[in-house]
Amino acid sequence: MLQNKKIGFIGSGAIAEALIGGMLKAGLVMPNQIIANDITQNRLDYMTEKFGILTELSIKDIVKASDILFLTVKPQIINGVLNTIAPLLSPTTLVVSVAAGVTIGMLENKLVRIPIVRVMPNTPVAVGEGMSVLALGHYAGEENGELVLTMFSSVGRAIIMDENAMDAVTGLSGSGPGYAFVLIDALADAGVRVGLSRKNSLIMAAQTLLGAAKMVLETGEHPAKLRDMVTSPGGTSIAGIHVMEQKGVRAALIDAVQAATKRSQEMGKKSNG
Numbered sequence: 519m520l521q522n523k524k525i526g527f528i529g530s531g532a533i534a535e536a537l538i539g540g541m542l543k544a545g546l547v548m549p550n551q552i553i554a555n556d557i558t559q560n561r562l563d564y565m566t567e568k569f570g571i572l573t574e575l576s577i578k579d580i581v582k583a584s585d586i587l588f589l590t591v592k593p594q595i596i597n598g599v600l601n602t603i604a605p606l607l608s609p610t611t612l613v614v615s616v617a618a619g620v621t622i623g624m625l626e627n628k629l630v631r632i633p634i635v636r637v638m639p640n641t642p643v644a645v646g647e648g649m650s651v652l653a654l655g656h657y658a659g660e661e662n663g664e665l666v667l668t669m670f671s672s673v674g675r676a677i678i679m680d681e682n683a684m685d686a687v688t689g690l691s692g693s694g695p696g697y698a699f700v701l702i703d704a705l706a707d708a709g710v711r712v713g714l715s716r717k718n719s720l721i722m723a724a725q726t727l728l729g730a731a732k733m734v735l736e737t738g739e740h741p742a743k744l745r746d747m748v749t750s751p752g753g754t755s756i757a758g759i760h761v762m763e764q765k766g767v768r769a770a771l772i773d774a775v776q777a778a779t780k781r782s783q784e785m786g787k788k789s790n791g
Contacts, residue, residue, distance in 0.1 A: 519668060520547050526584030528577055528599055529591035530556040530565050533616050536643040537588070538569055540672035543646075555580045581606040586665070589615040596620050600628035607632055612662050618688070619786045622655045622681055633658040635666045638687050639673075641695050648674030649691040653681035675735075685786065689779030697774055702727060 525547060527534045534554065541547050549570040555577055556562050562573035574580050581587060581603045591599055596617045607613070613634045615625055625634050634655030642648045650670040654663050663678050670676035679687065702723045709719025734741055749756040762768070 519665060520551070523547075523551060523585040524583050525552050525586045525588070526580040527552070527554040527588045527590055528580060528603070529589070530554045530561050530573075531590060532641075532644060533639060534588065534590040535565070535568075536646075536648070536673050537590075537669065538565070538571065540643070540646060541669055542569060544672040546669065546672060553580055553583055577602050578606055581611075584611060586612045586614065589613065589617055591617060593617045593620050597628075600625065604628050604630075612658070612665070614666055618692075619782065621684075621786065622653060626655055626657075631657055633662050635662060636681060636684070637666065637670060638684055638692055639670065640691050643670075643673040646673050649694075650674065650676040651684070651687045651691065652676060652678045653684060654678065685779050685782040686775075688782040689775045689777075692782075693775075693778040697771060698727060 520541075525541075527538070538552055538554070541552075542549065550572065552569070552571040554562065554565050554571055554573050555575065556565075556573075559575065562575070565571060566573050574583075577599070587603070587607070589596065589599060596615075607629060609631060611632065613625070613629060613632055614637060615634065616637045616639060618638070620636070622634055622636050625636070626632070632655075635658050636653045636655070637650055639648050639650040643650065648670075650673070652663060652666055652670070667676050667678060702720070705723035705726070706716065706719040709722060710716055714722070730744075733739075733744055737744070745759070749759065
C-alpha cells in the first residue's frame with residue numbers, strides 16, 4: 519500500500535516521531551521513504567540517528583519530493599506553512615494535518631482541490647497505544663482514508679468519523695489521557711492511604727486501568743457487564759463502586775468531557791474565525 523511512496527513530515531515533534539517509529543516498526547515503510555523537516559538541525563540530526571530517515575531543512579524541497587505530506591506542526595504556525603506549500607503541491611499529493619483545531623475548511627481554503635485528511639490523535643501514540651480519529655476532506659477518497667488509517671493504526675487504534683464530531687473527539691479521546699492520569703494518581707494515593715508503598719500503588723493502579731481497558735476492547739462486552747462480573751453480592755467491589763456513585767465520579771467524568779468539548783468549540787471558532 520505504501521510501497522514506493524515518499525512520505526514527508528513538516529515538523530518533527532512528538533507526534534511525527536511516534537508515527538515514524540510506529541510505521542517503521544510495523545514494516546509499512548523503509549527509512550529511505552521518509553523525509554522530515556524541522557526548524558532546528560539538532561532535531562533533524564536526532565531523527566536521522568534514531569530512525570535512519572532522510573531530513574531536510576527546506577520545506578519546499580520536502581513538498582516537491584512527497585507523495586504524502588504530514589503537517590505535524592503547532593496550529594499557531596499553520597497559516598505560514600500553508601502559504602509556503604500551497605503553490606508547490608501537486609494535485610495528487612495527499613496532505614495529512616494533525617494541527618489541533620484547524621478545520622478541513624481552513625485547510626482547503628489555502629490548499630485548493632488537494633486531497634486532505636484531518637487527524638486528531640492523542641498522546642499515547644508515543645507508546646503505540648494511541649486513539650486517532652480521521653476526517654476526510656472533500657477531495658480525499660476512500661483509498662486516501664484507508665491509507666491514513668493504516669498508518670495511524672501502527673501507533674494504536676484509528677477510526678474515520680465526520681469532521682463535525684471532532685470537538686467531541688477532542689473532549690473524549692483527545693483530552694482523555696489527562697482524565698486517566700488523574701484516576702491513576704488518585705488510585706495510587708488511595709493505595710498509600712491503606713498502607714501500600716507509593717511505587718507498588720502506582721504500578722497496580724496503572725496496570726489495573728490498562729487491563730480493564732484491554733478487556734473492554736478485546737471482549738467487546740459492555741463495561742457494565744464486565745463490572746457485574748467483579749461485583750459479588752455484598753462484596754468489596756460493590757462497596758467501592760457504591761462510594762464512587764455517592765461521590766459523583768461518573769457525573770464528574772461526563773461533565774469533564776462536556777467542558778473539554780465546549781472549550782474545543784471555543785478554540786476552533788477563535789483559530790478559524
